[in-house]
Amino acid sequence: MNDRVTLAMGAGGRQTAKLIDEVFASRFASPLLTADDAAVLARPEGRIAMSTDGFIVSPSFFPGGNIGKLSICGTVNDLACMGARPTYLTCAFVIEEGYPLEDLRRIADAMATTAAEAGVTLVAGDTKVAGKGQVDGVFITTTGVGVLADDIDCGGANALPGDAIIVTGDVGRHGCTILLSRDDFGIEANVTSDCAPLWSSVEAMLDVTHNIHVIRDATRGGVGTVLYEIAGQSNVGVSLDASAIPVDPAVGGVCRMLGLEPLYLACEGRLVVIAPAKEAPALVEALRGCPHSGGATIIGHITSERPSWVVMNTEVGTQTLLPQPTGELLPRIC
Amino acid sequence: MNDRVTLAMGAGGRQTAKLIDEVFASRFASPLLTADDAAVLARPEGRIAMSTDGFIVSPSFFPGGNIGKLSICGTVNDLACMGARPTYLTCAFVIEEGYPLEDLRRIADAMATTAAEAGVTLVAGDTKVAGKGQVDGVFITTTGVGVLADDIDCGGANALPGDAIIVTGDVGRHGCTILLSRDDFGIEANVTSDCAPLWSSVEAMLDVTHNIHVIRDATRGGVGTVLYEIAGQSNVGVSLDASAIPVDPAVGGVCRMLGLEPLYLACEGRLVVIAPAKEAPALVEALRGCPHSGGATIIGHITSERPSWVVMNTEVGTQTLLPQPTGELLPRIC
Numbered sequence: 001m002n003d004r005v006t007l008a009m010g011a012g013g014r015q016t017a018k019l020i021d022e023v024f025a026s027r028f029a030s031p032l033l034t035a036d037d038a039a040v041l042a043r044p045e046g047r048i049a050m051s052t053d054g055f056i057v058s059p060s061f062f063p064g065g066n067i068g069k070l071s072i073c074g075t076v077n078d079l080a081c082m083g084a085r086p087t088y089l090t091c092a093f094v095i096e097e098g099y100p101l102e103d104l105r106r107i108a109d110a111m112a113t114t115a116a117e118a119g120v121t122l123v124a125g126d127t128k129v130a131g132k133g134q135v136d137g138v139f140i141t142t143t144g145v146g147v148l149a150d151d152i153d154c155g156g157a158n159a160l161p162g163d164a165i166i167v168t169g170d171v172g173r174h175g176c177t178i179l180l181s182r183d184d185f186g187i188e189a190n191v192t193s194d195c196a197p198l199w200s201s202v203e204a205m206l207d208v209t210h211n212i213h214v215i216r217d218a219t220r221g222g223v224g225t226v227l228y229e230i231a232g233q234s235n236v237g238v239s240l241d242a243s244a245i246p247v248d249p250a251v252g253g254v255c256r257m258l259g260l261e262p263l264y265l266a267c268e269g270r271l272v273v274i275a276p277a278k279e280a281p282a283l284v285e286a287l288r289g290c291p292h293s294g295g296a297t298i299i300g301h302i303t304s305e306r307p308s309w310v311v312m313n314t315e316v317g318t319q320t321l322l323p324q325p326t327g328e329l330l331p332r333i334c
Numbered sequence: 335m336n337d338r339v340t341l342a343m344g345a346g347g348r349q350t351a352k353l354i355d356e357v358f359a360s361r362f363a364s365p366l367l368t369a370d371d372a373a374v375l376a377r378p379e380g381r382i383a384m385s386t387d388g389f390i391v392s393p394s395f396f397p398g399g400n401i402g403k404l405s406i407c408g409t410v411n412d413l414a415c416m417g418a419r420p421t422y423l424t425c426a427f428v429i430e431e432g433y434p435l436e437d438l439r440r441i442a443d444a445m446a447t448t449a450a451e452a453g454v455t456l457v458a459g460d461t462k463v464a465g466k467g468q469v470d471g472v473f474i475t476t477t478g479v480g481v482l483a484d485d486i487d488c489g490g491a492n493a494l495p496g497d498a499i500i501v502t503g504d505v506g507r508h509g510c511t512i513l514l515s516r517d518d519f520g521i522e523a524n525v526t527s528d529c530a531p532l533w534s535s536v537e538a539m540l541d542v543t544h545n546i547h548v549i550r551d552a553t554r555g556g557v558g559t560v561l562y563e564i565a566g567q568s569n570v571g572v573s574l575d576a577s578a579i580p581v582d583p584a585v586g587g588v589c590r591m592l593g594l595e596p597l598y599l600a601c602e603g604r605l606v607v608i609a610p611a612k613e614a615p616a617l618v619e620a621l622r623g624c625p626h627s628g629g630a631t632i633i634g635h636i637t638s639e640r641p642s643w644v645v646m647n648t649e650v651g652t653q654t655l656l657p658q659p660t661g662e663l664l665p666r667i668c
Contacts, residue, residue: 220346
């Protein structure tokens with residue numbers, strides 16, 4: 001086999017079949033993975049959740065992961081945020097002509113490993129090859145279906161005054177990692193992406209209580225953007241304790257050098273959880289026992305004051321408004 | 335609002351929300367379309383089918399459709415090919431910085447219209463913006479979930495000797511249209527794409543009988559590639575009556591000029607149906623009553639001779655083997 005992707009591998013003929021067999025089918029093997037136009041699956045035992053996400057991250061490989069791992073985590077986490085157990089996943093690739101097959105294999109390896117950890121089965125895929133220069137490397141779109149219990153109702157509009165705000169670990173690692181990988185700044189720092197599948201964290205919380213109002217993964221735009229979205233959807237205020245927000249020292253250092261706010265850097269393995277204050281301590285304890293949420297902590301609470309705004313309470317007792325997210329933050333971080 | 339897509343519109347902040355509201359949410363409005371990470375949907379009444387497809391067609395607009403219409407038809411038809419009623423759809427966009435918003439609106443219009451015709455609801459979406467030159471215009475990935483009855487079993491491995499082979503209309507129109515749209519040949523011909531959502535055609539067949547062995551849409555690689563795939567998966571021979579294969583005169587003319595075989599040009603609105611010979615006449619009659627399958631006809635049958643091969647029987651009584659599909663046929667036709 002050629003060591004680079006060719007246009008013929010995307011034309012639907014024998015070479016497409018070979019590419020799919022050698023790179024994808026061998027890694028994603030499952031009785032459900034279809035050779036037909038669509039996978040036929042058992043009747044789901046409950047309501048279903050459905051989510052899609054496109055991944056165009058540049059560079060494709062970064063400390064702590066690659067676009068393949070990211071593409072599984074992103075969709076698995078979106079389902080988990082609705083309280084849904086990720087069950088079935090599809091993936092669609094657009095690959096640039098000339099892309100190294102070895103890189104594609106590493107991406108597929110990461111996808112298979114991450115899907116297995118998340119307990120999700122890849123059931124259908126699609127591969128397209130675009131001409132040289134018509135796509136930058138490889139883009140992946142994953143779509144997932146999850147199953148959720150009838151009494152779970154997580155959503156951005158459900159936050160209530162008095163609720164506690166939990167974050168499941170230190171913030172801004174993924175965005176900072178991509179920023180440094182792009183070489184534009186010449187900064188060396190020991191930062192790895194937090195990219196991780198989080199269904200096990202959500203499952204641990206649901207084992208404690210179904211009384212959780214909001215779960216969001218803090219991807220594009222980071223925790224700050226997610227909190228502004230929730231504040232708007234729920235028409236409530238957000239009050240943060242600045243000293244409680246966990247930031248890795250290396251990430252904090254990079255942010256100070258570049259004048260960035262870690263709350264606006266993307267995470268790919270962190271959840272924002274909003275739940276009644278009485279449930280919060282048990283939720284934090286359950287999260288701390290999970291592989292990717294050991295740093296879970298309460299960072300603030302929901303208020304009825306200043307609806308739609310996020311207020312930071314600093315160590316010296318002052319209050320500042322977190323700036324509203326707008327415009328271009330850090331392109332192509334997911 | 336700016337009249338072109340900016341990187342800021344893909345950053346997840348206020349401008350992303352504005353782009354989604356103005357271009358997509360306004361057209362895809364539905365109580366199911368989510369502002370959360372995933373859509374939560376009712377428990378499906380039966381087994382589900384799931385399929386994904388990426389669309390990178392160039393040019394994005396062509397006679398008879400555009401990439402938006404195509405992206406709905408492709409996934410709806412993949413579900414229909416399993417005998418599944420298309421129910422829920424997600425769409426993920428990757429858009430080049432600087433892409434005209436007006437073109438994006440036309441694409442979204444076509445998606446909304448086609449989804450409505452197909453009876454499918456858009457429940458979740460994703461929008462990413464890539465830098466100028468990092469993606470060629472707009473790529474769309476759609477993923478669908480459909481619901482199917484327990485006694486339906488359509489699949490490429492189910493063809494049996496004696497089965498009739500039906501095609502639902504003239505072949506090669508979409509591939510020919512894209513070829514001519516690309517201007518490389520300077521040929522003018524009045525050809526429009528056959529791009530169409532085909533669930534109504536499949537539903538009409540299922541109203542006649544569930545005893546259908548294979549349904550495939552003849553997209554990438556055309557009818558010839560699909561027949562070779564089925565011959566291989568079912569380990570049977572395919573015998574075609576060359577004079578029965580419907581080809582539009584303009585498409586036939588272009589093919590003769592360029593030395594192309596219409597059976598290897600993509601269709602986006604044609605099905606290959608394989609069913610017991612005794613069911614075939616009623617299926618053809620039902621198809622002919624459908625909006626996009628008026629030209630349905632029997633083009634050959636399945637044999638136990640020459641397993642894995644497709645044989646053409648010509649008007650003058652000779653037999654030729656249809657060449658096996660391989661390599662690059664016509665890139666980026668879907």
